[in-house]
Amino acid sequence: MVMAVDENACHPNVAGPSDLRKGHGKRECPKVGSPEREEKQRRAGDIVLTGPQTSPRKGYGQKVPADLAMVKEVDPLPWYSMADLDVGMRLGSGKFGSVYVARDRRSGFLFALKVLHKSQLIKHKVEHQLRREIEIQAHLKHVNILNLFSYFYDSDRVYLMLELAPGGELYSLLQQRQRFSEARSAWYFKQMVEAVMYCHSKHIIHRDIKPENILIGLKDTLKIADFGWAVHAPSSRRETFCGTLDYLPPEMVKNAKYHSRVDVWGLGVLLYEFLVGKPPFEDKHGGQEETCKKIKKSSVQFPNFISREAKDLIRKLLAKNHAERPSLLEALNHPWVKMNCDGHAEMLQKHYGGYLPSK
Numbered sequence: 001m002v003m004a005v006d007e008n009a010c011h012p013n014v015a016g017p018s019d020l021r022k023g024h025g026k027r028e029c030p031k032v033g034s035p036e037r038e039e040k041q042r043r044a045g046d047i048v049l050t051g052p053q054t055s056p057r058k059g060y061g062q063k064v065p066a067d068l069a070m071v072k073e074v075d076p077l078p079w080y081s082m083a084d085l086d087v088g089m090r091l092g093s094g095k096f097g098s099v100y101v102a103r104d105r106r107s108g109f110l111f112a113l114k115v116l117h118k119s120q121l122i123k124h125k126v127e128h129q130l131r132r133e134i135e136i137q138a139h140l141k142h143v144n145i146l147n148l149f150s151y152f153y154d155s156d157r158v159y160l161m162l163e164l165a166p167g168g169e170l171y172s173l174l175q176q177r178q179r180f181s182e183a184r185s186a187w188y189f190k191q192m193v194e195a196v197m198y199c200h201s202k203h204i205i206h207r208d209i210k211p212e213n214i215l216i217g218l219k220d221t222l223k224i225a226d227f228g229w230a231v232h233a234p235s236s237r238r239e240t241f242c243g244t245l246d247y248l249p250p251e252m253v254k255n256a257k258y259h260s261r262v263d264v265w266g267l268g269v270l271l272y273e274f275l276v277g278k279p280p281f282e283d284k285h286g287g288q289e290e291t292c293k294k295i296k297k298s299s300v301q302f303p304n305f306i307s308r309e310a311k312d313l314i315r316k317l318l319a320k321n322h323a324e325r326p327s328l329l330e331a332l333n334h335p336w337v338k339m340n341c342d343g344h345a346e347m348l349q350k351h352y353g354g355y356l357p358s359k
């Protein structure tokens with residue numbers, strides 16, 4: 001089945017101008033707890049919501065944190081089944097299943113359908129992690145965060161209905177280009193800082209910011225797509241060790257307490273990787289101990305082509321002591337970001353695409 005991406009199509013359950021909606025408009029959907037929905041669930045089998053996706057650089061010393069008692073139940077979302085959808089070409093696959101282009105038959109709305117196999121999720125004991133990922137992602141609504149519209153399941157699989165990101169993984173683009181220009185890096189960095197600021201405003205720490213977890217939407221808009229390691233952080237500092245080794249801050253490598261400034265470090269590693277093409281603490285021989293040592297020292301080497309201003313920002317973001325790292329707002333106001341983005345937003349949008357902030 002061939003499908004074109006329709007920028008104007010709205011999810012039937014998303015508020016928007018009704019004339020943009022195709023087909024029959026808002027669906028009549030059984031509410032959570034209603035007899036109709038319960039019957040659908042009974043027919044579908046056990047409720048087993050489970051596990052996040054993996055990528056080549058995932059999974060170092062990961063423990064599922066015993067936190068998140070604070071995360072609220074997911075709001076009632078429309079209940080779908082495969083009978084409501086047309087499924088098209090495969091967009092990619094991960095450890096627990098594949099992602100396809102799909103269309104809601106009634107409204108014509110296009111989205112990405114992630115199909116996860118329960119057997120794999122149970123085998124890898126990631127049910128709790130997927131549940132948390134769904135709870136978090138369903139509550140976050142930001143232009144730079146991949147929208148989770150809804151989910152459903154049957155006896156063998158869990159289905160996530162996600163915003164379509166036609167540009168694919170940022171990691172693949174970076175591999176193709178080897179590294180990004182300073183202007184493009186600043187533009188991407190700004191989008192990611194804004195997304196993480198939004199997460200922090202909702203008391204969510206992401207903890208695993210890296211190119212593999214970022215997708216490219218329409219007009220080069222970046223979308224954080226993976227919340228497998230995100231946590232809801234109401235007030236206390238946490239001690240859980242998780243995330244990807246290359247992106248771990250010293251306090252997490254040392255298994256010490258940490259808080260939201262771990263994401264400032266993660267953004268520093270991300271910016272370095274944009275500009276240089278590889279993360280700053282990577283060991284040439286793939287040695288994890290060497291990487292840990294480098295992280296603990298926070299010793300960053302820069303190639304000659306990196307500008308003085310970019311080095312200054314990265315050094316600040318990668319401060320060994322988390323208290324010395326800038327706030328996200330300070331990072332956005334750094335001269336390097338201003339120099340590359342401010343006043344040129346329209347020009348940058350024309351050149352790279354992306355989202356133009358409202359004035």
Ligand code: AMP
Pocket residue numbers: 053054055091092093094095097098099112146162163164165166168169215225
């Ligand atoms: P994942 O299982 O999340 O790692 O996804 C596997 C692959 O599917 C990714 O590497 C992407 O290329 C593709 N993919 C995942 N989600 C989306 C999406 N929302 N839109 C477009 N492609 C996607």
